[in-house]
Amino acid sequence: MGVDLKSDISTRAAFSNAITEFGLKDERVFTIAADSESRFGAFIKEAPTRAINVGIAEQNAMSIAAGMAFCGKVPFVSTYATFLTMRACEQIRTDIAFANLNVRIVGTNTGFSSDLLGFTHQALEDIGLMRALPNMTVLVPADGEETYRLVEALINYEGPAYLRIRGTSKEPHIHSEERIEIGKARRLRAGNDLTIIACGRMVQEALKAADQLALEGVKARVLGVHTVKPIDQEAILEAAAETKRILTVEEHNIIGGLGSAVAEVTSEYKPIIVKRMGIKDRFGVPGKEKELFEYFGLTSEHIVGEVRKLLEMEGS
Amino acid sequence: MLTDGELNKLTHEAAEVRKEAIKMATRAGTGHLGPALSIADILWILYSRVMKYHPQDPSWPERDRLLLSKGHGCISLYVTLAKKGFFEEELLKSYCAKVDTLLGGHPERKLPGIEANTGSLGHGFNIGVGMSMVAKAEQKNYKVFTILGDGENQEGSIWEGAMSAAHYQLDNLVAIVDRNNLQVSNFVNKVMGIEPLAEKWSSFGWGVKVIDGHDLNQLDEAFKSVPFIEGKPSVIIANTVKGKGLPMAENKVEWHHKAPSLQEYQEIDKELGLGDL
Numbered sequence: 001m002g003v004d005l006k007s008d009i010s011t012r013a014a015f016s017n018a019i020t021e022f023g024l025k026d027e028r029v030f031t032i033a034a035d036s037e038s039r040f041g042a043f044i045k046e047a048p049t050r051a052i053n054v055g056i057a058e059q060n061a062m063s064i065a066a067g068m069a070f071c072g073k074v075p076f077v078s079t080y081a082t083f084l085t086m087r088a089c090e091q092i093r094t095d096i097a098f099a100n101l102n103v104r105i106v107g108t109n110t111g112f113s114s115d116l117l118g119f120t121h122q123a124l125e126d127i128g129l130m131r132a133l134p135n136m137t138v139l140v141p142a143d144g145e146e147t148y149r150l151v152e153a154l155i156n157y158e159g160p161a162y163l164r165i166r167g168t169s170k171e172p173h174i175h176s177e178e179r180i181e182i183g184k185a186r187r188l189r190a191g192n193d194l195t196i197i198a199c200g201r202m203v204q205e206a207l208k209a210a211d212q213l214a215l216e217g218v219k220a221r222v223l224g225v226h227t228v229k230p231i232d233q234e235a236i237l238e239a240a241a242e243t244k245r246i247l248t249v250e251e252h253n254i255i256g257g258l259g260s261a262v263a264e265v266t267s268e269y270k271p272i273i274v275k276r277m278g279i280k281d282r283f284g285v286p287g288k289e290k291e292l293f294e295y296f297g298l299t300s301e302h303i304v305g306e307v308r309k310l311l312e313m314e315g316s
Numbered sequence: 317m318l319t320d321g322e323l324n325k326l327t328h329e330a331a332e333v334r335k336e337a338i339k340m341a342t343r344a345g346t347g348h349l350g351p352a353l354s355i356a357d358i359l360w361i362l363y364s365r366v367m368k369y370h371p372q373d374p375s376w377p378e379r380d381r382l383l384l385s386k387g388h389g390c391i392s393l394y395v396t397l398a399k400k401g402f403f404e405e406e407l408l409k410s411y412c413a414k415v416d417t418l419l420g421g422h423p424e425r426k427l428p429g430i431e432a433n434t435g436s437l438g439h440g441f442n443i444g445v446g447m448s449m450v451a452k453a454e455q456k457n458y459k460v461f462t463i464l465g466d467g468e469n470q471e472g473s474i475w476e477g478a479m480s481a482a483h484y485q486l487d488n489l490v491a492i493v494d495r496n497n498l499q500v501s502n503f504v505n506k507v508m509g510i511e512p513l514a515e516k517w518s519s520f521g522w523g524v525k526v527i528d529g530h531d532l533n534q535l536d537e538a539f540k541s542v543p544f545i546e547g548k549p550s551v552i553i554a555n556t557v558k559g560k561g562l563p564m565a566e567n568k569v570e571w572h573h574k575a576p577s578l579q580e581y582q583e584i585d586k587e588l589g590l591g592d593l
Contacts, residue, residue: 063446098433099432
């Protein structure tokens with residue numbers, strides 16, 4: 001292993017290390033780039049016959065992946081998440097998801113990690129799109145370690161999966177001994193006053209918020225949910241029963257993403273208040289990453305503010 | 317060249333495929349009959365003279381693959397697969413006959429012999445590119461055949477796939493364009509012209525042959541001579557007649573997605589001798 005998983009590595013670096021580490025060991029693994037070979041690190045040089053680059057042609061990349069999976073291969077297709085999940089959405093649905101193929105769709109530079117590139121490159125709708133497809137697993141790792149372990153798990157996972165990662169800048173490592181297992185939420189802070197459920201970069205902000213709230217005597221449970229589909233119903237219902245209030249936080253549209261997934265579970269089985277933080281049904285704007293989180297109200301301070309409001313609400 | 321005996325036999329058999337296709341569409345009261353009839357000869361030659369496969373072991377790894385990229389033409393493929401032993405011919409009666417049937421309006425892999433779930437145009441061809449890449453990477457000898465509609469050439473993804481197949485020198489890939497000149501709403505050249513088609517494919521790095529898609533000898537010879545150019549994928553532009561073999565449907569735009577009525581069937585029966593439904 002060439003990386004220290006306990007350090008603040010980027011999710012892109014974690015992915016390229018993992019695909020090289022685990023992909024080289026398994027002859028079924030192919031990589032498909034759409035002029036995006038940098039995603040795959042050393043794999044490209046080490047296994048050139050298993051590394052395809054189709055050029056700027058995402059639809060073709062996705063159908064080719066389906067063809068390879070029909071032949072028993074495990075192709076990883078990766079480029080910017082907007083192009084991958086939106087331009088090639090029908091290929092993902094019709095060629096891959098319907099046939100329940102072992103294709104891994106790795107959308108990169110999601111959310112505000114595509115900072116100044118603006119809305120064309122800032123995927124804020126991808127979780128919702130992929131979550132709506134039958135058979136599709138949707139994974140949103142919070143840091144390099146989760147990314148690495150999820151890629152490892154995906155080598156032998158059955159069915160199609162979407163892995164949503166960010167860019168090449170460092171992601172703060174989530175310190176926790178909780179196991180990283182597809183389908184299982186990680187309880188990162190204990191508490192019964194309310195639960196903050198987050199995915200991706202927002203996990204770190206949720207933890208900062210919880211630590212701040214602890215100083216004020218509020219004990220917030222924090223669940224890190226790297227598997228948005230199939231979501232860990234048990235952990236959500238436990239939180240609903242034990243903490244009565246849930247706040248979800250995601251670097252994604254509040255429609256269709258993590259917050260929707262959580263509310264779908266509670267509304268049917270344990271109706272309580274679920275407040276959703278995220279991008280409020282609008283497109284991104286160009287800006288530096290830090291400015292964007294501030295602009296869209298997605299910092300630990302904003303989370304603390306929402307928690308205070310939520311605790312004052314009646315009725316749950 | 318086919319011997320006279322072979323030619324007569326194949327001609328008769330392909331006509332039987334068409335007759336069964338007409339019956340299936342009539343029974344179901346629906347179906348893309350016109351675009352099924354135009355590819356019946358192509359399919360029959362492929363499965364009778366060209367492709368390697370074991371109908372009792374449809375996932376035999378060394379088999380040649382056929383992807384019906386123009387999935388709507390599936391009635392003729394269903395009949396061909398049944399006659400070649402992939403499943404009982406009796407099953408053809410379930411075409412569009414009940415919910416969740418194995419033989420729906422577009423082909424699905426749950427039916428033995430179907431390689432991909434096609435129906436959305438501009439997909440099956442590209443899936444075939446992926447299969448051809450795997451064959452090359454594993455140094456396997458199987459070939460991948462894919463049948464495209466001529467209107468399907470309007471899809472941008474086709475040209476992405478064409479470019480990549482040439483770039484990766486996939487001379488194990490064979491595309492057949494069913495050049496019947498019609499699409500759902502009108503003649504192809506009225507909707508969105510695709511000519512010069514042979515030059516387009518050639519300029520994308522493919523070996524090209526233009527043939528009569530109903531001349532069994534020409535089909536046989538074209539398939540036997542792939543790759544047309546070493547190191548390049550091959551495309552056969554097969555000039556065909558939409559609705560071939562059903563006079564009332566031949567070259568008629570409205571027969572893209574249409575089945576004969578029971579009354580029409582009586583007339584067709586008199587003309588072609590189809591027998592009871």
